[in-house]
Amino acid sequence: MALNYNEFKEYVRQRELNNYRSYLEVINNINEFYDEKDFKFFYPRNVFNDQETELLIFFKDGYVSIRPDIDQKWVYEHHYGKVISKSLVASRYTADIHELTITFENGKKVVLDSRDDSNPDWLSDYSKVIRELFKLI
Template identity: 40%
Template sequence: MTISYAEFKEQVNSREFNNFSNWKSAIQCLEELYDTDKFVYFYPRNLYNSNPAELIIFLEKGYLIVKRSSKDSTFSFEENRCRIISKNFIATKFRNDAQVLNLVYDNGKEITLHNINDSNFDWVEEYTQSIRELYKII
């Protein structure tokens, strides 16, 4: 699995990520707005590559996406209250090959998780496991 929300928070506090101070601000805001114990699943997209990072947090009745602005130090918190109407998982024989989970919601929005695109070479297997765990949970 990738990292849990608690592990992410710990690593930010330990300054293990680029822009850790920005993520620290996002964590503070998250904890003011949400009961983090009620997060069903935490998926950090692009945390380990050069693409814009975002946190996808699955909630009991929907999901939350936290994005950092590339222009300044602001964050957006987009919560969608919805339910999954379909999920499609594309798996391959090898864990380091592409594994893709596509989730379709009743509000018409989709989330696609991709182990290779969402991580880097060192984290592909962990993201594969994370996607498989999420598939079982939701």
């Protein structure tokens, strides 16, 4: 499985991720702003490739998107709303490419793609996580 929130924190503490100091700042802010018991799902986009990182935390009534801006600051956007639809494009094989689109009542859409959000070494893990999130919501 791709990183859940506790595993992510441990990778950061062990300095196993690039930009671990920046992620440590995010973890401290998350601890200040949110109660982990309210987290339904954590999805770390692009922490294993060279694309722009986005950390997604899903709640019962929405999600928060955490991403860096051009000034190396972190932007926290909390979107409220219930899921009104979900769509999964699934490979014939569980560990291959999967894409999940989640649409919220506020009009926001989140698209998760196991190929684009990870790297070849993590593709199967991200595919499994996307399948788990599809079942959860």
